[in-house]
Amino acid sequence: MSTLTIASDPQDAAAAEAVEAHHTQLAGDLAGRVAILIEAADREPAAVDRVRTDLVSFCDRDLLPHAAAEEKALYPVAHDLPAARLLIDGMLAEHRRLAALVDALRTAASPVRAAADGRALQVLFEEHLEKENTLVLPLLAGAPDISLSGLLAGMHELLGHEHGTAGEAATTGGGCGGACGCGGSNETEVPELDVREVPHSLRHATVFGAIAAVPSGQSMVLVAPHDPLPLLGQIEDRHPGAFAVEYLQRGPEAWRLLLTHR
Structure with missing residues (x-):
C-alpha cells in the first residue's frame, strides 16, 4: 500500500506516512481475521459465531471509528478542493457500504453468509484505503494552503495508537x-x-x-x-x-x- 506522496512541507509528509502506516496495520489486521473466519466456515462451522463476533468487535472498535475520523478531519477539507469533490462523495458512499457490510456480518444467518460478508468487507476496505493513499492524501499533503499535519492533530483513529486493554492482548x-x-x-x-x-x-x-x-x-x-x-x-x-x-x-x-x- 505504500505510495510516494509529494507534500508541501516535511510535517505533512510525515503525517501522510503515519496515516499510510496505520492503513497497512488496519488492512492486515482485517485480512487476518477474515482469513480465520473463512477457514472456520469451511472446516469448523461451530466456531464461526465466535470468530465473527471478534471480527465485528474489531470493526466497531477500530475500522468504523477510523472511517468516522476521516469524515471529521479530512473529507470536509478535501471536498472543498474542486479536483477532489466527486472523489470524496464516492468515498463517503463507500463508508456507508462498509458500515452496511459490518451490520450484515453482525447478523449473518449462516457460516457461508458470514464468510462472504467478511470477504466483501475486506475487499472493499482495501480498495478504499488504496484510494486514500494514492488520491486523497497526496491532494491534501500537496496543497500549499492546507496543513495535513494540523488536520490530523490528536486524531488517534487516523494515525494509529497502541491498545493496552487485556481483551486485545x-x-x-x-x-x-x-x-x-x-x-x-x-x-x-x-x-x-x-x-x-x-x-x-x-x-x-x-x-x-x-x-x-x-x-x-x-x-x-x-x-x-x-x-x-x-x-x-x-x-x-x-x-x-x-x-x-x-x-x-x-x-x-x-x-x-x-x-x-x-
Missing part, C-alpha cells in the same frame, strides 16, 4: 520461538493462514489479526515463505509466552508452524 500475542510441548490441537483441526501470497507490507499485521481470533487453548497453522524468526521475535517481545510455537515443516518451499494460544 492477543493482537500482539507472544511466542516461545521453539518447540510446542503443550499438547495443542491436532494440525488437521486448526485453521491455516498461508501468507506466502500476502504483500510483504501487510504480512505481519495479517498474522497479528489472525492470532487475535485464536482463543486461549486453541491453535492456528501459519504457512510462510521463509523461517519467520523476525515475526516470532516481535510476538515474543510484545507479549512473552502467550503463544507456543511448533515447527511442522522447515522449507524449502514453505515453513509451516503451529501457533498455540496458551
